[in-house]
Amino acid sequence: MVGLVFTGYRSVHIVSYYYDISPYGSQRSLRLRKVPAEDTSAVQFDWASTPENAEEPDEPRNLRELPLHMGLKRAVWQVQKMRVPVVSRWGSWRIKQSKTFRHFCEIAKEVLSYLVPWKKGIQKIGGHFGGGVQSYFLFLRFLVILNFLSFLLIAAFVLIPSIVFRSIGFNSSIPLSVNLTSVDECLQYDPKPDPLAVFYTYFLDLVSGTGFMEYSYLFYGYYHNTMVESKGFSYNIPLAYLLTAAFYFIFCLICMIIRMGNVACAVVAKGGGAVGGYSMLVFTGWDHGLQGDRAAKHKQNNLRYQLQVDLEEERLQRKAASLTLGQAFALYALRGFLNLVVLALIGGTFYGIAEVTKFSQKTTGFNRLLLQYLPSIVITTSNFVVPLLCDKIALLEKHSPSTTVILALLRAVFLRLVSLGVLLYSLWEQITCNGDTSSADCTPCGYNYEQYKCWETRVGQEMYKLTLFDFLITIATLILVEFPRRITVDHCSCKLAQWVGRQEFLVPTNVLALVYSQTVVWTGALFSPLLPLINTVKFILFFYCKKITLFQNCQPALRTFRSTSSNFFFLLVLLFGWMLASVVLIYSVAKIHPSHGCGPFRFSPSMWHVVPEAIDMLTSTSKDFLIYIGSQKFSIPLFIFSCVLLCYMGALTSVYGKSVALLKSQCKLEQRDKQFLVRQIEELNATMQNEEPQRPQRDTERFYQTEQQWNGHNNYAFIPDEDPRAY
């Protein structure tokens, strides 16, 4: 206890921060009237308190959360240890269990921290370029881990059993129920490569997924519909294939939602929007992780820029509020027209993609490679050119800076994801003869057999080409654009070079590229099981390439992204990509007839069909249970229950918001009360002074003394109880 007081008044100061809720500043005048000894006894740590309930698993956490220095925390800990709470056997067992659990969690966290890659690298990036760029690399790392774990899932359940069964020699089993004769012609599928092919065709095949690549584990067509049943071990490859694809999607969804949940907490807590913009910027603006003079100076410039931007936004808002009717009308008309222009641009792109896809599917000419890559080329070109044009158009629209950025992002996202959708749509049109399976081309087999002997493999090949092309373009941009740009800017002192300047690492564009790649992989995963592995390798190479280009070629961006809210936006966009891919999955599984000549589903009318067949083979209790789960009797109450839960959460949120507002107004009232009381005391003092003219000096002396104790930290030369010098 003595130690607590003796470590100086600073500790008194500190402890009363934590435990004494009352604000300091205004109370200064009141406190001047108090005897100092009373204040020291206001040290609020309650040494003698006994725990109200014996089970306190939070005790160690509470210790860490005390804003005291180590010596004091240790003293508190000693006191806590000496306190022997009276607990029941159940209570002590619970405390022990929670301690073991916490210990286990700490060990698990340590192990995980060894497994997570690139921690030092990403920290270095954050130190030099700030939180925004760091969030890109964290997102990239998340995708690498996601893809790797998905590959492990697929390998374990589909790839390895297939390899094992193929090497043992099980061949596909033909179920007796299928009437083969009518679909004889659809069974012909012979993708085996010509053994006399010229050498360069190997390279062409590698890049376009045909030839020796086509009939390999990479694509759907190689897998058989093996159903093994021997001595109590049974494995159904088609069922495994389908269920693995489904679990892969659900696993990705869960990972994304968990990550979004962590980020969303922070975003929702923000509330209020732009209110408190300046104070928030000033109090939370500095990034303490920055290292190096250059980064710190840059951050300082950046903060100045942000303050200026906030002012700019406010100016624009005031200007917008003060427009006359005519001016407002003109502005909105201009914006509407420009939006139409943007829509026309994007629509034109989609039309172009559709046409090119149809064209590339039909021709088998000499320039096979170029034509096969034509859809990818068109998509990538439009993804470069159209956002640039949209940016220029957005400048004309005269929105505030933050709205401009968000609009540009939304347009880019729309362009990328929907162009992928257009590609898939045009493929679908070709494969299913515009959905009309009774038309001439599609009659015998249920799909366009002439062009697509194994349509799933073909879709897989398209996705493979998209992935590969994306990777090649990124590397090519790196080598052919970014490095030369830096070399030119550094060594050439002409005005053009200085005006262009060094590259900025644009986080949103790069993140959208990642989201696009991942969506392509999701779409193609059903048709090309090894695509997640290819994507993992691709993203790992991306990490190193982007890191090199960041440190060698880029300067930090002047306009930085608010990292946490933008993280949420990136994950949201990724979720949209996931939804697009899952629509494709569900449609292909449920509606389109699988190829007769290849793949694990060759003898089913649809891919989904294996599931009811498998359920039929189960025992009756499990069958009934599964049917019940899938029926409406179960799903509708579940849906209603989740709606109720959602409404409850919404109500809770609004209640908390209201109580925050209430507490704020109470704070204001309290302050007004205090000011009133202070004025009263001053008046009273004034009247007292008029009555007793010999008192004032004593009060002044006490004021001086308290001032010393309050601001001078270790002045225990001033013993609290001693009377001041008598006058």
Place this chain on the structure above:
Amino acid sequence: MGGTASNLPKELLSEYQELTFLTKQEINEAHKKFCQLQARENGPNERVSMQNILTLPELKSNPFRERVCHVFSTSDRKDGSLSFEDFLDLLSAFSDSATLEIKSHYAFRIFDFDDDGTLDSEDLKKLVNCLTGETDDARLTLEEMRQLIGNVSPSHRGQTAIRSASLTQTRFLLQILEESDIDKDGTVNLSEFQHVISRSPDFVSSFKIVL
């Protein structure tokens, strides 16, 4: 305090784990770094002086580095020197797993340049200067300040004396006070500060120093 140059004893290590937010790995790393800094001191000393602490790359360019040392220092001489336990306290408050409350508490103390328990205009002025760089041409221009004047009506400001060189800077500070000072006493106290901080999603991730 600091054990031998090589390793901390096990009980001390687990005690530090109990009392701070740091993991075993981080405590060992901190001990290594601290011993390196101690080696640079003149003569054997339990405390490392502020100049040596400020040679750490994580702190070297931080505009608040001196305030950080002063806040965490338990030295009698008020010279910002840190013992090993002070150093651990510093790393704990700036660590990944520290709570928002403790970070905002220490942030408040760091920004409180005159150590009086509140952020008054002088503190805020120094804070803004640290954030934007202190050279004259880095300050916001007069025109930009003037824009802030428009919708700010200077109301009663309690007993706090506003003594500042530039009138426009005063107006800018008034804007900040307008937004964050809930009870309108002219200063920002801990609860008001924590209220502003709690609405910022970036604070926890930016108030981080990892060795």
